[in-house]
Amino acid sequence: MFSDRKQAGQHLATALQSYTGQPVTVFALPRGGLPVALEVAKSLGAPLELALVRKIGLPFYPEVARGAVMDGDPPAVIRNDEVISHQQISERDFEACLKRELAEIQRRRGVYIGDRLGRDVRGRTVIIVDDGLATGATMRAAIKGLRARQPDKIVVAVPVCALDVLPVMRLEADDLICLEAPPDFQAVGMYYRYFPQLTDQDVLDVLKQAEKIDPAR
Numbered sequence: 001m002f003s004d005r006k007q008a009g010q011h012l013a014t015a016l017q018s019y020t021g022q023p024v025t026v027f028a029l030p031r032g033g034l035p036v037a038l039e040v041a042k043s044l045g046a047p048l049e050l051a052l053v054r055k056i057g058l059p060f061y062p063e064v065a066r067g068a069v070m071d072g073d074p075p076a077v078i079r080n081d082e083v084i085s086h087q088q089i090s091e092r093d094f095e096a097c098l099k100r101e102l103a104e105i106q107r108r109r110g111v112y113i114g115d116r117l118g119r120d121v122r123g124r125t126v127i128i129v130d131d132g133l134a135t136g137a138t139m140r141a142a143i144k145g146l147r148a149r150q151p152d153k154i155v156v157a158v159p160v161c162a163l164d165v166l167p168v169m170r171l172e173a174d175d176l177i178c179l180e181a182p183p184d185f186q187a188v189g190m191y192y193r194y195f196p197q198l199t200d201q202d203v204l205d206v207l208k209q210a211e212k213i214d215p216a217r
Helices: 005-017 033-044 080-084 090-112 137-147 164-172 200-210
Strands: 024-029 048-050 055-056 065-070 076-079 127-128 153-160 175-180
Touching: 005 153, 005 175, 024 033, 024 137, 033 048, 033 127, 033 137, 033 200, 048 200, 055 090, 055 137, 065 090, 065 137, 076 137, 080 127, 127 137, 137 153, 137 164, 164 175
Parallel strands: 024 048, 024 127, 127 153, 153 175
Antiparallel strands: 055 065, 065 076
16 A cells, blocks of 8 residues: 555655666656656656556446557557457447547647657667556557657556556566556555546646756756
8 A cells, every 4th residue: 555656656766776877768657657757757867758648448437448549650559359349349439439539638748748849768768657557558558659669678667556467568568667466456546545636737747846857858
């Protein structure tokens, strides 16, 4: 049990100390992953960026992912074929939901980043941070999207993860740092005493703090 996202980030930063002094860029999955990633970036003295990813959830069960998408040209799309088949989701419905999530990504890009260009990560280690992984869909989309930008190495770092998601992350990332993987995992928020939903303003506040680490941001 973590007290909040900041404390989880501090513990995660300790587990990532082997990357100190290396050319590292930390990417956060907003909104919840950002306060965690800030602590990692501060500890490693690394720049902090956003991986703008959205889950493509089921209409009445938004936490169940039929896929996920990260912005890019083209966008990086992950499909959960098992859920799509079981729920009998048509290609038309999937594409309609994908379009809506891409629109939300563009809205967030305008609010959080504006017209600032993404950082070049070629030859660098990319550490992707979230506050936890339930299905792993959004993290898989982030890995796919960032892999296309040709980093030297991709590290997934999370405080807590569903046990059955770990093998997938180990296959898709070059390194995996996970502090807790309970066998009875139900939801990320259950492993935090204080776990509020974050707002756009919360994201902007954290990004302001990140400027102190990386003034060129």
